Amino acid sequence: MNKLFKRSLYFIAFFLVFFILVNVAYMAVIAKTDSDFKKRFEAMQFNGLDLDLVVFGASTVLDGVDTEMLTSNGIKSYNFAIGGASIRTNIIQLEEYLKTCSVKPKSLVLGLNSSMVDTFDDETIQPIVEVTMEDHKYSLNDVPILKFKWLGFEFLKKVVSKPHREYILSYGQVKFEKTVADYTTYVEQYLDIQRFENSYWIGEMIKVCKEHDIELILIEMPGYKMTQNMSPTGLHVINHSNGHQAKLYNYNSRDFCTIFDSEKDWIGNSHLNVHGAKKFTEVLLALLSS
Amino acid sequence: MEFVSLKFAALTIASVLVFYLINRKYRVAFLSILSAGYIFSLNYYLLPYILVYAVFNYYLGLKLPDSKNKIALYRVGILVNISQLVLLRYATFAIDPLLQLFSEDLVISRISEILVPIGISYFTLQGLGYLINVKMGWEKPERQFLHFLLYLVYFPKFLSGPIERSNHFLPQLKKEEAFNEQDVIVGIRIALFGFFKKVAIANQLAPFITDSFSGLDSATGFSLGLTTFLLPIYLYFDFSGYTDIAIGFARMFGINLLPNFNRPFFSENMTNFWKRFHISLSAWFADYIFRQTVFKRRKWGVYASMYAVFITWVLFGIWHGAGWNFMLLGLLQALAINYEFFTRKWRYRVFSRFPGGIRKWIGRICTYAFYCISLVFFFSPDILTTKNYFSILLFGNEAVTGNVLTITGIFSEIPMSAIVLILLFFLFEFIEEDLNGTYEKLNKLWSGSSRKQVFLRWTVYSAMLAMLFVLGSKVQQFIYAQF
Numbered sequence: 001m002n003k004l005f006k007r008s009l010y011f012i013a014f015f016l017v018f019f020i021l022v023n024v025a026y027m028a029v030i031a032k033t034d035s036d037f038k039k040r041f042e043a044m045q046f047n048g049l050d051l052d053l054v055v056f057g058a059s060t061v062l063d064g065v066d067t068e069m070l071t072s073n074g075i076k077s078y079n080f081a082i083g084g085a086s087i088r089t090n091i092i093q094l095e096e097y098l099k100t101c102s103v104k105p106k107s108l109v110l111g112l113n114s115s116m117v118d119t120f121d122d123e124t125i126q127p128i129v130e131v132t133m134e135d136h137k138y139s140l141n142d143v144p145i146l147k148f149k150w151l152g153f154e155f156l157k158k159v160v161s162k163p164h165r166e167y168i169l170s171y172g173q174v175k176f177e178k179t180v181a182d183y184t185t186y187v188e189q190y191l192d193i194q195r196f197e198n199s200y201w202i203g204e205m206i207k208v209c210k211e212h213d214i215e216l217i218l219i220e221m222p223g224y225k226m227t228q229n230m231s232p233t234g235l236h237v238i239n240h241s242n243g244h245q246a247k248l249y250n251y252n253s254r255d256f257c258t259i260f261d262s263e264k265d266w267i268g269n270s271h272l273n274v275h276g277a278k279k280f281t282e283v284l285l286a287l288l289s290s
Numbered sequence: 291m292e293f294v295s296l297k298f299a300a301l302t303i304a305s306v307l308v309f310y311l312i313n314r315k316y317r318v319a320f321l322s323i324l325s326a327g328y329i330f331s332l333n334y335y336l337l338p339y340i341l342v343y344a345v346f347n348y349y350l351g352l353k354l355p356d357s358k359n360k361i362a363l364y365r366v367g368i369l370v371n372i373s374q375l376v377l378l379r380y381a382t383f384a385i386d387p388l389l390q391l392f393s394e395d396l397v398i399s400r401i402s403e404i405l406v407p408i409g410i411s412y413f414t415l416q417g418l419g420y421l422i423n424v425k426m427g428w429e430k431p432e433r434q435f436l437h438f439l440l441y442l443v444y445f446p447k448f449l450s451g452p453i454e455r456s457n458h459f460l461p462q463l464k465k466e467e468a469f470n471e472q473d474v475i476v477g478i479r480i481a482l483f484g485f486f487k488k489v490a491i492a493n494q495l496a497p498f499i500t501d502s503f504s505g506l507d508s509a510t511g512f513s514l515g516l517t518t519f520l521l522p523i524y525l526y527f528d529f530s531g532y533t534d535i536a537i538g539f540a541r542m543f544g545i546n547l548l549p550n551f552n553r554p555f556f557s558e559n560m561t562n563f564w565k566r567f568h569i570s571l572s573a574w575f576a577d578y579i580f581r582q583t584v585f586k587r588r589k590w591g592v593y594a595s596m597y598a599v600f601i602t603w604v605l606f607g608i609w610h611g612a613g614w615n616f617m618l619l620g621l622l623q624a625l626a627i628n629y630e631f632f633t634r635k636w637r638y639r640v641f642s643r644f645p646g647g648i649r650k651w652i653g654r655i656c657t658y659a660f661y662c663i664s665l666v667f668f669f670s671p672d673i674l675t676t677k678n679y680f681s682i683l684l685f686g687n688e689a690v691t692g693n694v695l696t697i698t699g700i701f702s703e704i705p706m707s708a709i710v711l712i713l714l715f716f717l718f719e720f721i722e723e724d725l726n727g728t729y730e731k732l733n734k735l736w737s738g739s740s741r742k743q744v745f746l747r748w749t750v751y752s753a754m755l756a757m758l759f760v761l762g763s764k765v766q767q768f769i770y771a772q773f
Contacts, residue, residue: 001310001469001471003471004471004474004475011748014748014752015751015755018748018752019752019755019756019759022753022756141763143759145759146759146760149760153706
C-alpha cells in the first residue's frame, strides 16, 4: 500500500507540473495571438496618453468603429471595445483609463446592440478585463484553460483559416478584410427606447461621464437586416430613470443601414468588416465634427 | 449525490483507503454499509424496501433446494419479483388504466412517486437470476445474508448496472485476498476512461441530442438526419462511460463486474451487435428468457427460436420503460434477428461474392444504420414524437421557414472537441478490432514499464484529467460566440 501511496504522490506531482505547463503554454499562445488580449495589454500601458474621444462597446464596435480614420481627421481617439464586453466591463475600462490620462476625453461613444444580445444589464465582467484589472482576487476558476476556453477555439480558427489570421489591430480597432454577405431578411421591429432608459449600467455610465464632464453619445450599432429596426435614426434623448439624460443615435435603423452593401460590408453576424467600418465611421466623423 | 461527479469519485477513493485498512472479515459489511448509505442518499424509503426485498429473496433461496413444494415456492418467488417491478415501474402503463375503469381515484402509480424505484429494473433482474440459478441447481444458495445483500446493492452497479450474475459476483466475496495494488490502479484507470467518455464526449453531445427531440417544431430533415446518425454514438459514450466508471470503482475494491460493451459498432449484424452492446442485459435475457423459452417449446423446431426471439426482445424492450415506444424498439430487434436467422444461407450466397473487407463493412454500416433508426424509438418520449420525428426526417419540416440554420450552422452546434475525441476512440477500436499487429505494437508501447512508457501514460492521463477539468467544470462559461 505504501508503494501505491508513493506512486500516487508522484503522479499528483507530475499532473500538477503538467497542468501548470499546459496553462502557461496556453496563456502564452492566446496572449500572443488574440486581438482582445493584445489590445487590452496595449490599453493598459497608456500613460498620460490624452485622447479626445474614447470608444467603448463589444465586438460590433471593436470591428465597426475606425478610430484610425477619426484620429487622422483630427479626433484623437482609441477603440477600447472588447469582444463580449458588458457595459459594466466598459465602465471598469473607462475608470482605469481616467486614472492614467492627464486630460480627460471630451466625448465617449458607447456602441450597443439592443437587438442582438442583451448585454445592457449583464453583470459579468469580460474575462480578459476581469483577470487583468486591479484588485482581482484569483481563484481556481481563473485557470487559463478554463477561463479562456473559447479563445482556444478562436485560436484553432486562426490556425486553420487564413482570413481569421489576417487582421490588423489599429488604434484598438480590429480590421478584417473577410466578407460574409448578409442574406437575412427584415423583421418588423422598433427600437425599444425604454430599455435604454431603464438599464442600470447605462445609468451608471451616464453618471460616470457626468462626473468627469465627458459628453456621452450612445449609439445603436448597425447590424444584419434581421436586426434592423423601423425607428428613426434620431437624435433620441434618453431620460434615464436615474434622472440623467443622454443622447442616442439609432444607427441600426433600416433607413440608415442602406449605406451598407449587404454583399461586401459585413464579416458575419452583424459585424462590419473594414469596408463597412469605413463607411460607418465617416458618418460618425461627420456627427462628431458637427 | 451524483454518481458521475468529482465528489463521488473522491468519496470512493477515500472509501478504498478505509476498505484496505480494516480487517478482511469486516470488508463485506463495510461495502454493504457504504452501499446502503448511498441508496439512503438517493431516497430514504428505498433502503428499507430493498432490505425487505433482499430478505425475501435470500430466504426463498435458502428454502428452495430442500423444499417439498419447490416449484410452487419458485413460482411465488418469480411472481413476487415481477409483481413488485410491474407495480413500481409499469403502473402508469399497465395497471392504472385498468383500475381507472372502475374508479378514477385508483392511482397505483402514486406508490412509485414515494418510493422512487431507482435501480429497480437492475436489482430485480439480479434477484430473479439468483432464484432461477438456485432452482435449476446451477448455484448453491448463499448462506451469508450480507453477501447476498451486497450482491443486490453494491453501489457502483446499483443505478445502471452492469447486471451481475450471482454465480459471478458472490464467489468473489469469499476470496481471502490481500491488498492488490493492481486492482486499485486498474480500477482508477478504467474509471478515468469512463469519466472521460461521459464528460468529454457524451455530455458535450447531449444538448444537441436533447434539443433535437424537444424542439422538433424547429428541426429540419437534415438536422434530424445528423441527430439520428449521432444517437448510437451518444448513447454508447454515455452508457459505456458510466459502465466504465462503475467497473473501475468496483475493481478498486477488488470486485470484477461483468463487461457491458465490446466495440459494438464493429458488429456485422444485429445478432452479433447485441452480444457486444449492453452485454450484461442481453446475456441475461438470452440465458433466462430465450433459452428457457426455446427449451419449453422445443417441439416446435425452428419456430421455437423465432417465437423465443420475439418474446425475449419484446420483454427486452419493455424492460427499458413503460411505453409502446420501448415495445416497438424490442419488436424491431426481434424482426432483425429473425430476419438474419432465416436469411443466413441466402445472405451468405449473395455476399460471399464480395471481398472480405467490403462484406465486413457493408454489414457494419447496415447494422449501424438499423440501430440508428431503432434508437429514435428509444429516445422519443412517446409514439407521437417518434411519428413526427420520422415524418420530418423523411419529408422535411414545412413549418420551418425563414432563418433556418444552415448546414454549417447545424454542425457548429456539435463541439469540435467531441468530434475529434469520438474519431480518436473509434480509431483505437478499429485498430483493436481489425489490425491485430498494430494493436499488439501499440499495446506493447503503452503498457511497458520503462521510464519513457510511464511518462507517455502519465502524460495521456494528465491530459485527460486536464480536459475533464475544463469540460466538466460547472463554472459558468463566458458566453461569447464570435462569428
